[in-house]
Amino acid sequence: MANATKPSAASKFMSADEAAALIRNGDTVALMGGGGGLMEATCLFQAVERRFLATQAPRDLTVVHALGIGDKGYRGMNCFAHEGLVRKVVGGHWVWSPRMQQLAREEKIAAYILPGGVSSQLLREIGGARPGLITHVGLGTVCDPRHGGGRMNASATEDLAEVITLDGREYLRYKPYPVHVALVRASAADEDGNISFEHEAANLDATAIALAARSSGGQVIVQVKERLPRGALKAREVRLPAAWVSAIVVDPTQSTSYDIPFDASLSGELTGSDRLAIDAQEACATTEEPINAPFGERQAVARRAACELFKGAVVNYGVGVPDAVAKLVVRRDELGLIHQTIEHGTYGGSLLDGVLFGYARNATAMLDAPTQFDFYAGGGLDIAFLGFGEFDAQGNVNVSRLGGLTVGPGGFIDIAQNARKVVFCGTFAAKGVQLHTGDGELRVARQGSVRKLVQAVEQITFSGPQALVRGQQALYLTERANFRLTPEGVELFEIAPGVDLQRDVLDQMGFAPRLAPDIRVMPRSHFLREDDRFGALS
Template identity: 65%
Template sequence: MAINKFMSAAEAVALVRDGDTVGLIGGGGGLVEASCIFAALEKRFLETAQPRNLTVVHALGIGDKKTKGMNCFAYEGMVKRVIGGHWVWSPRMQELARDEKIEAYVLPGGVIAQLFREIGAGRPGLLTHVGLGTFVDPRIDGGKMNKSAKEDLVEVVELGGKEYLRYKPFPVNVAIIRGSYADAHGNICMDQEPANLDAYAVALAAHNSGGKVIAQVRTAVDVGTLPARSVRIPGAIVDAVVVDPTQSQSYDIVYDPTISGERRGPVPHEPPQPLSVRQATARRAAEELRDGAVINYGVGVPDAVAKLVAARGDLDRYYQTIEHGTYGGNLLDGMLFGFARNASAMIDAPSQFDFYSGGGLDIAFLGFGEFDQHGNVNASKLGGLTVGPGGFIDIAQNARKVVFCGNFDTKGSKLNTGHGELHVERNGDVSKVVAEVDQITFSGPQAVVRGQEVLYITERAVFRLTKDGVVLEEIAPGVDLQRDILDRMGFKPLMPQPPKVMSGEHFKE
């Protein structure tokens, strides 16, 4: 009897049972998101109240902050537990976590992607240094984001006189993945996708746990027509294939071969960025670049650094990476963070995180929610909401140099810049330079032990982490040191010598 794994979305989601652990792939903006299957699963729950009590596991943020992605799972009763690397794309899921309606856990995005691979290989979990000293360390919070989360997902172990974290394995009952083409045997090609992510690792984990692998693709092809080199997930581990002819590369982009890496092409012209506080901060941060460096950009102000490098025509001076597995190219931002045009290479996400955790990054430009007198940074729980770090911990903990970029304060601040100076007309109501962070996403003391170079660059001041504490090194031209900086901080920084004044060029049109 001929093998035929094609079926409707309704038939495919019927494979998901109450209490299943479901592994998902995807990124914000619709990146490699199986939207058709997600919607069918949501429809089934709303009509039948099944499946119930799911555990949903995902490495990166998935959704549009409204109705798509993880929002399709954000119903009381449908989900019992979420283990997510990044949560901001689903405000409804964040609310369920805040209101103790689900068990909420956060683990580093790279750790989750690599843990799927370890589960699939039948190994005893993921053993790594990533997360030591942060909120995922069981001596702190163990990744538990609310009171309902009670299970210990991680433990401290010692090998060769060194401490490591062991992230415990668990069976994966269902994997929901996406590709571009598939044949009736279930062979999945991802040639038109903007990234590979952890698709194979999630599928492997489910198959070798005795679970089901459900794949969504845009196009069905005849058996034997897919080049072997293009098949990322072999049919041997796939149980169901759903064809969605409306599948697009993102919520807004139907298909662009320069985004999938199939060919190179012109990049849409962007007008020059006008001078702003964000731009001034990015200009100062860009001073930390050096030729030949392997770099990574996070979301927020680091986006502006990436745009600045591209606008200067300097892309070829550095080796640019994204945790999704992409190298080079012109980065997209906002909802399309994780997409790149004209990339030079695309590998799978677990392998990319191997590169990061092994110390392959020279410089990481990352945002911050707040930082404190110990050099700790919080980027994972803000205003009582579960945010999640995505790949932040995996990257920040292992880069040789970390440049945190962000605003000095927020909520109501009014700043004027131009003519080579910065003037503070109104301070924000919420300081981001605090005595103690609410949650440790990056450990300053651990960074000192590792010998990392760490900077905190804001529009009005630049700080550096040392073995003695946080040093104030530079201030913006036009600001008053006492009134605009020291009086607005939650701690007194070290100042072994008077702070230098940043270049006025950063504050000129």
Template identity: 75%
Template sequence: MADGKFMTAAEAVALIRDGDTVGLMGGGGGLMEATHLFEAVQARFLATRAPRNLTVVHALGIGDKKTKGMSCFAHEGLVKRVIGGHWVWSPAMQQLALENRIEAYILPGGVSSQLMREIGAGRPGLISHVGLGTVCDPRHGGGRMNEAAKDDLAEVLTLDGREWLRYKPFPIHVALVRASAADEDGNISFEHEAANLDAPSLALAARNSGGRVIVQVAERLPRGALKAREVRIPSAWVDAIVVDPAQRTSYDIPFDPAFSGELTGTARAQSEAADHARELAAAQEAFGERQAVARRAAVELFNTGKARPVINYGVGVPDAVAKLIAARNEQHRIYQTIEHGTYGGTLMDGVLFGYARNATAMLDAATQFDFYGGGGLDVAFLGFGELDEEGSVNVSRLGGVTVGPGGFIDIAQNARKVVFCGTLAAKGVKLATGDGRLRVLQQGAVRKLVKRVDQITFSGPQGVVRGQQVLYLTERASFRLTPEGVELFEIAPGVDLQRDVLDQMDFMPRLAAEIGVMDAMYFTAALAAH
């Protein structure tokens, strides 16, 4: 039964009404996900067919690619519209979008977090340069991902002779927020969480929209147990609190203080040493094209002109770059960041992307994206799904399926130097390497270097205007962005330029006056840890 603000999950989600806009948070793998509340919403809908026709908003990916996270909301009738930063963690929701059974939209992850803050502050939406020239620009799709989606989420403004996007505000009727603990008064702490994400911004948006803020926590503390500086969401913002003693750091990890950054002194040193040993062991695993691209990409870390550049790593091949730097014990030469708000530490990958062990700092996501958007990011390592002759990249819709950009647009558009990393082709590719050369034994059935990308998630022409240094590194060849388009300037040793590269592309790149050959060390297995 309800005890002030404390109530059961069923009682809390009963506050959600038909047609509400519900803001969610999470980062994949269970990162700061209010799993107990999500499952309670699903249980209520399956039992009563209510609530109905929700609009669901989330900045980053949420789920396990099976039944958790956004999949709890992937029921026709429960939702009518989803505005998601990243969709891959819920194939069920992707399918609803593909079949036009919901209205599917995307927003850049950082834009979504910052927009929540603007909504909460009562300002007229978010005015930002992020998204210009991409799918979020109304001239290129307006964030719409299927035919059922009819509205533009942004409009173009001109201020002082410069173009901007205004992302339109909308009320948040309910925020489902995850935290660590609540005291008897309803003050909220994040002490044991592996990130902050956009929890404060989301709660603010709902509170000042006249909506309801529902917080899931792991424990209930006595009044006065929290120091003022430990409170991240004040009681005045909170309407309902649900205690879930089974709350976990991730779906598979009950609790680990290394992920919440709570280790200090000897315990931290021992944990960091163990982390390094694991990374070193991983570097000794089977060598392949991912490691070759990572080695080539890592060279770009230390020729930025900065003594200690600020770095962001994306998913896919870029996480191999992070592991390589960790295995070499070179983290002290960079400032490592991820968009979730975390600095330093040992980055996780796969389902745990967004987690870092023994981080040195944790900021709110909106603040992290402010730092990126204002020019604080020196180098970004990102993956790519498609690349076209103008240097534009698509990661947000592949094969007609809504993927979403996550923080990709915010990062790619704002880093001074962008290094896209990936393979030249996909599906059925067979390669041989490890002896200082690369040989293509079987070409791929899917070409990733296309005449025109299906959707613009990074705009090459806009990158030229911004003066960014942009590289596209594959296992077979290296390319760079020029005012005239994509230029090939380097190939792998052992690769035939015509057969293995140019014939596998849908456009003819510019060819550099002198085409170099990548260092054989990138393709030598014995050097995996060096």
């Protein structure tokens, strides 16, 4: 019998609209991206939206993504935020798509969350045809079926995980699912269909979602910026081999981020004198908060948080106030004294923040995100600096659901649950707060109307009781007072100079904390406006 004719490699190249037509009603579609346009297949996302608005197809998709994707406007997950286009979303982080959050609030989709690392690693397990992901990550949190099972609204009725016991120890088994389509972003494809990530600012979970689709018999659709001749790519430059790839779309307008066309320092391609020429302060000037931002409570919290650092520490920074800790380390010229990581898979470099969180200028290494999360889950982090939405008397922290709105944890659960020490950094209260500082003291002129220290959090994204079982250290740092986790609950052990303990702290809390027998006053230097050039690691 004659061999069937295989499609030529050239037939894999097609337009974005042709690629979008490969998605069928009811498919499960895996997306990648990290906010700000990081490795986002924007052209493909827009083609799916364009097809749906014109034809009302495809319909009833299940969309899965590990990290936040979008711009809070019309890009990223916002392209999929149409009633009828999706019926179910399993997202690691939702804040970049207010439209999708609204669909969840209105019960027009089934809304779920998973830890970002778990989501990426589960896709890798699906790619290997294994029976899901078995891990300790998520125990005692909203992802534990005993605490919500990842369900974020009434339309979400499934448990994404189950509790199992192995050798007398509890684990969660996150259940596998078929992936019908993977929408992947990369830099270039050669004529045979081999794929390179050379000019990307991260790897994220591209390999994992492609494997998951391939194992499921689905389509791997890759958006690239350029088409290269056969043989143009070295074997070690190929991250997705042609055998994995179903379709390729060339988008010559593809950019490093939504607003940056291309920057070799973000893709880690600079070496030698070219790399040294980029000063760290110049790098931070492109972020939302300049390195020399006006002094305020964020900087005061950062100075206290930085006291937990030590030489050689492996650290992770989350979004929000922890950004200020990262900037302080750069300002003190201490970056080379620690090992800086972020969950996107990046080591070293100058971290960008705000909409560009996930990018690092002149990174020293870039790994796949599932591998980075393996490192975290295995106990590789010494210290994690993370934000908080609210925390309670038991030391539980909520960042995943605030005011009834689906937010999602991103990599928060994977990181917070596995760092030897977790330092939660945030402001004491919200909405209407007025503070005065900069002269060595902190004075509260107006209390906030929203309490962040509550009797019980709305949702458990970090479990204080589980942290005690694991032997973790946990600190909760604010500009007014600092707390630590003890077997008896949260204990207040430091206050800011100038703060009235009863009026400004205890009366503004939703619970009565344990009081340390020797409550200390934080150093006045944390609250001085002058430039803080020298740190504890120097």
